[in-house]
Amino acid sequence: MPMFTAKAARPSAGAFLVLALATLFIAHAWAQLVPPAAPSPETETAWTCPMHPDYTMDIKGRCPRCGMDLVRAAAFDVRDYGLEFRTVPAVVRPGQKATFRFTVSHPGTGTVVTKFVPVHEKQYHLFVISQDMRHFEHIHPEQLPDGSWTIDVVLPKAGYYKILSDFLPEGGAPQFAARPLVTAGYTGDLAGDSATLIADTAASQTVGNITATVAYDPPAFVTGLYGHLNFHLTDRATGRPITDLQTYLGAFGHTLIMSEDMTHYVHAHPLDILALADDDGGPPQVMIPPGADLEKLRGGPDVTFEGLMPKAGVYRAWTQFRRNDRLHTFAFTFRVSPSS
Numbered sequence: 001m002p003m004f005t006a007k008a009a010r011p012s013a014g015a016f017l018v019l020a021l022a023t024l025f026i027a028h029a030w031a032q033l034v035p036p037a038a039p040s041p042e043t044e045t046a047w048t049c050p051m052h053p054d055y056t057m058d059i060k061g062r063c064p065r066c067g068m069d070l071v072r073a074a075a076f077d078v079r080d081y082g083l084e085f086r087t088v089p090a091v092v093r094p095g096q097k098a099t100f101r102f103t104v105s106h107p108g109t110g111t112v113v114t115k116f117v118p119v120h121e122k123q124y125h126l127f128v129i130s131q132d133m134r135h136f137e138h139i140h141p142e143q144l145p146d147g148s149w150t151i152d153v154v155l156p157k158a159g160y161y162k163i164l165s166d167f168l169p170e171g172g173a174p175q176f177a178a179r180p181l182v183t184a185g186y187t188g189d190l191a192g193d194s195a196t197l198i199a200d201t202a203a204s205q206t207v208g209n210i211t212a213t214v215a216y217d218p219p220a221f222v223t224g225l226y227g228h229l230n231f232h233l234t235d236r237a238t239g240r241p242i243t244d245l246q247t248y249l250g251a252f253g254h255t256l257i258m259s260e261d262m263t264h265y266v267h268a269h270p271l272d273i274l275a276l277a278d279d280d281g282g283p284p285q286v287m288i289p290p291g292a293d294l295e296k297l298r299g300g301p302d303v304t305f306e307g308l309m310p311k312a313g314v315y316r317a318w319t320q321f322r323r324n325d326r327l328h329t330f331a332f333t334f335r336v337s338p339s340s
Helices: 013-033
Strands: 046-048 071-073 082-088 097-105 124-130 136-139 149-154 160-167 175-182 204-207 210-217 226-235 254-259 265-268 273-275 302-308 313-323 326-337
Touching: 082 160, 082 175, 097 124, 097 160, 124 149, 136 149, 136 254, 136 313, 175 265, 204 326, 210 313, 210 326, 226 313, 254 302, 265 302, 302 313
Parallel strands: none
Antiparallel strands: 046 071, 082 097, 097 149, 124 136, 124 160, 160 175, 204 210, 210 226, 226 302, 254 265, 254 313, 313 326
16 A cells, blocks of 8 residues: 655745734734733832932932932832841950941842942941930941941940941832840840930030030921921030031931830931922022032031921930031930820
């Protein structure tokens, strides 16, 4: 019986052309029917204010509420980045130098983050606060080639400390992470040794050659509402208003506000806006114009900070001013009432 083998006919060049055109047509039609996937909150970036993260724009500019330069960030990514904190030696002894080291990792991939966005002239702000809230440091670690951050610290006494890291990873959202540290030689009780703050009865303090007088707006702070700390600075010797205030970290002051239980904190810089837009629609005036030589600027005597306290209780604000190339730190304590 004869056997036959079937052979597929080879399509002609014209058939190939028709098939290719049909494929392109179908792909185009499908693209019109199916909208492109929207960027996820983890990848969508915008220009946002470091002090008011709820304010965002799609172009570079300044925050109309405080005057700060907007930074590029993932404004809608609420994930916390990983933060590894370790010390050398592993057990920190009071009065002896210890090295703090921090490594930041991406919340999605777990990879080490090596690129950070400068905020007020620094990529990494670090705060060291003792449990009794008498010791306060605002310092800035240096980045190593592997992406980690390091700094040498000497803690003054045995006890419990809160270590606060403030940074903005490139492509991420602003981070404010707290880590605990207990030194060698501490024999107290963590709960019993908690700070017991008393609201100030005096509105003025003198540190170095600066006398700072603070007024609160509103006079009684309420949870969930923005409040303002209005500082008026005078010279200790003459009593005259200070007009030679120098910039510190790109602004005419700096403040960190922390609740008595050390669970809530606000990192703020002065409001840079002198006046809101007038009736004619003119732009607001700012204390630090764009592109200004910060070392040549001088300010004072009035500096205003803004903060939103999320919980009722007593808070302490450490506020820093720079004058004559020296940094002066003031600690004011105030009460926040529950909202009605």
